[in-house]
Amino acid sequence: MNNIFVYLEIEDGIVGDVSLELLTKGRSLAKQLNCKLEAVAAGFKLDTIGAQVFPYGVDVLHIADDKRMAPYTSLPHTSLLVNLFKEEKPQIALMGATSIGRDLGPRVSSALFSGLTADCTSLEIGTYEDKKAGKVYENLLYQIRPAFGGNIVATIVNPDCRPQMATVREGVMKKEIKDLKFVGKTRKLELSKYVPDTDFVVEVIERHMEKSKLNIKGSPIIVSGGYGVGSADNFKLLHELATTLGGEVGASRAAVDAGFAEHERQIGQTGTTVRPKLYIACGISGQIQHIAGMQESAMIIAINSDPKAPINAIADYVITGTVEEVLPKMIKYYKKNSK
Amino acid sequence: MSFNIVVLAKQVPDTRNVGKDAMKADGTVNRAALPAIYNPEDLNALEQALSLKSKIEGATVHILTMGPARAAEIIRESMYRGADGGYLLSGREFAGSDTLATSYALACAIRKMGKVDLIVCGRQAIDGDTAQVGPQVAEKLGFPQITYAEDILNLSDNKITVKRRLERGIEVVRGPLPMVVTVNGSAANCRPRHAKLTLKYKHAATPSEKQEAGSDYTDLYDAHPYLNITEWGVNDIEHDIQWLGLSGSPTKVKQIENVVFTAKESKRLTASDVEIEDLMKELIANHTIG
Numbered sequence A: 001m002n003n004i005f006v007y008l009e010i011e012d013g014i015v016g017d018v019s020l021e022l023l024t025k026g027r028s029l030a031k032q033l034n035c036k037l038e039a040v041a042a043g044f045k046l047d048t049i050g051a052q053v054f055p056y057g058v059d060v061l062h063i064a065d066d067k068r069m070a071p072y073t074s075l076p077h078t079s080l081l082v083n084l085f086k087e088e089k090p091q092i093a094l095m096g097a098t099s100i101g102r103d104l105g106p107r108v109s110s111a112l113f114s115g116l117t118a119d120c121t122s123l124e125i126g127t128y129e130d131k132k133a134g135k136v137y138e139n140l141l142y143q144i145r146p147a148f149g150g151n152i153v154a155t156i157v158n159p160d161c162r163p164q165m166a167t168v169r170e171g172v173m174k175k176e177i178k179d180l181k182f183v184g185k186t187r188k189l190e191l192s193k194y195v196p197d198t199d200f201v202v203e204v205i206e207r208h209m210e211k212s213k214l215n216i217k218g219s220p221i222i223v224s225g226g227y228g229v230g231s232a233d234n235f236k237l238l239h240e241l242a243t244t245l246g247g248e249v250g251a252s253r254a255a256v257d258a259g260f261a262e263h264e265r266q267i268g269q270t271g272t273t274v275r276p277k278l279y280i281a282c283g284i285s286g287q288i289q290h291i292a293g294m295q296e297s298a299m300i301i302a303i304n305s306d307p308k309a310p311i312n313a314i315a316d317y318v319i320t321g322t323v324e325e326v327l328p329k330m331i332k333y334y335k336k337n338s339k
Numbered sequence B: 001m002s003f004n005i006v007v008l009a010k011q012v013p014d015t016r017n018v019g020k021d022a023m024k025a026d027g028t029v030n031r032a033a034l035p036a037i038y039n040p041e042d043l044n045a046l047e048q049a050l051s052l053k054s055k056i057e058g059a060t061v062h063i064l065t066m067g068p069a070r071a072a073e074i075i076r077e078s079m080y081r082g083a084d085g086g087y088l089l090s091g092r093e094f095a096g097s098d099t100l101a102t103s104y105a106l107a108c109a110i111r112k113m114g115k116v117d118l119i120v121c122g123r124q125a126i127d128g129d130t131a132q133v134g135p136q137v138a139e140k141l142g143f144p145q146i147t148y149a150e151d152i153l154n155l156s157d158n159k160i161t162v163k164r165r166l167e168r169g170i171e172v173v174r175g176p177l178p179m180v181v182t183v184n185g186s187a188a189n190c191r192p193r194h195a196k197l198t199l200k201y202k203h204a205a206t207p208s209e210k211q212e213a214g215s216d217y218t219d220l221y222d223a224h225p226y227l228n229i230t231e232w233g234v235n236d237i238e239h240d241i242q243w244l245g246l247s248g249s250p251t252k253v254k255q256i257e258n259v260v261f262t263a264k265e266s267k268r269l270t271a272s273d274v275e276i277e278d279l280m281k282e283l284i285a286n287h288t289i290g
Helices: A017-033 A049-056 A074-088 A101-112 A232-245 A253-257 A310-314 A323-337 B040-055 B069-081 B099-112 B133-141 B195-201 B207-213 B218-223 B273-285
Strands: A004-007 A037-043 A060-065 A092-096 A116-120 A122-130 A135-147 A152-157 A164-168 A185-188 A203-209 A221-225 A248-251 A278-282 A299-304 A317-320 B003-008 B011-013 B036-038 B059-066 B085-089 B118-122 B145-156 B159-166 B169-176 B179-183 B230-232 B252-258 B267-270
Touching: A004 A017, A004 A074, A017 A037, A017 A049, A017 A092, A017 A122, A017 A164, A037 A049, A037 A074, A049 A060, A074 A101, A074 B145, A092 A101, A101 A116, A101 A164, A101 B099, A101 B133, A101 B145, A116 A135, A122 B252, A135 A164, A221 A232, A232 A248, A232 A278, A232 A323, A248 A253, A278 A323, A299 A310, A299 A323, A317 B273, A323 B273, B003 B040, B003 B133, B011 B069, B036 B040, B036 B069, B040 B059, B040 B069, B040 B118, B040 B145, B040 B179, B059 B069, B059 B099, B069 B085, B069 B195, B069 B207, B085 B099, B099 B133, B118 B133, B133 B145, B133 B179, B145 B169, B159 B179, B267 B273
Parallel strands: A004 A037, A004 A092, A037 A060, A060 A185, A092 A164, A116 A164, A221 A248, A221 A278, A278 A299, A299 A317, A317 B267, B003 B059, B003 B118, B059 B085, B085 B230, B118 B179, B145 B179
Antiparallel strands: A122 A135, A135 A152, A152 B252, A203 B169, B011 B036, B145 B159, B159 B169
């Protein structure tokens, strides 16, 4: 009772990174709160899920294995969580801020009348004082998220309603195995007890999922461009530098909106969070929402024609110049002098 | 046969132009201090609704928005683009609502509208980026939902077929009406319609707006009832007051902080050959690259 629950996203029998990251965070929150970490797997042919998630310290794994539960549709997965949560009364429930978690989370929160905070960038435990009511709440989940296009950071709490629900984007938390040998309990759920047949009303007729070709999150070097790069054509220079150095190309939201780069390259609060060895920011002014997604890079080089660009404040090296003049020089020197 | 489509839309502060007075001391948004725009993905939703209206005989499109008096602007804008009319849900009882209290109020208003076949709305609004209101309205009404829609492909035999755009692919799903569909920014843009519509609806107004203007055009509105934008207060919808506004909001804002990043001591370089080469030499030497 009153444990931490993580909803597992499963595609082709494989638990998604975002869920493993949440399990890692859930494990540390559970330790702080002295409670257990539980996970919910819903889908079809889930035999290997336990082996995938137990090393992350899952104490109890609830499994709803049924052909009709895959691929994901809103209503049956909602009913499963709602009814399981009514039974188990978790204090915290976490899910990925993905097209699944952001479809499921709000529906579950509405059914349970519990607060949900979307796209958290940090989760902490702390105290909350409601001065009006003269009440102090201990051990609440601080759901910390940017708001207003990233200009402010808000700490949200759910004082009275349970579970306290939050979604988190992929890459924001770090995944870390706790103990390779650890094995928790498995609990098979009888689906009909949780999900009425009437929930299976939406059918998936067609489905084309691609494994992401990009691996921005895992790339040690990222050459990233902003609106200041000027054109999709100039972005080719970034691709050339990235290929030369063995890295990936990223982009700011403004560059993606302008059509210079694909959406999946977006770095920042509404894109991917990255922590590469080297981050080369080209023509990026440094909106807060972008900086929040890359500030943990080990080394940052900012290339900008504006010597006062905000991104310069967090850069290790600031090159004042344009992408067209600087990048070819870097490419040329590296090709000549590497190996 | 009638086919009633409701578009949930929101007037949002343009978060691309946020100033210092954007937040109030209590941590809620000071909407008055910001330019207000039609939430972009709600326009994508409106486009889907209007395109269905042009294909289905007898279909109507009405906007429902919750907000202050000036939110009527987006209802008028919708009418310029081809909507039949709209409803403004307004009143101080709704102030301070989080997504759940908002969804409850919207669901109460939709119930009051009578037969609704389809509800469409933007996936999310740019002021909060939560993507919660669509699914929560669906849950409150007991309707199924299809989120992340890119295109409504078909509507027949009381079923709707929708193409969804997900992070790593697409999905085509089919479900029964009534349904809530939330529409992605990747869907078709809301193209401008005939200028005649702008002329036709130029004087469309809510009762509050007419009162505010102090204009005595009663005849105009009697002769052209389509110019009346419906305005509902809390007493016009069947509700339980404890689920509205702050008391209906399980989430509380504990704290708001401006974002400050720790500045580093940076080395300043020019774009000269020598300085770029020195930098590259250093990066290779300390194994950052290579």
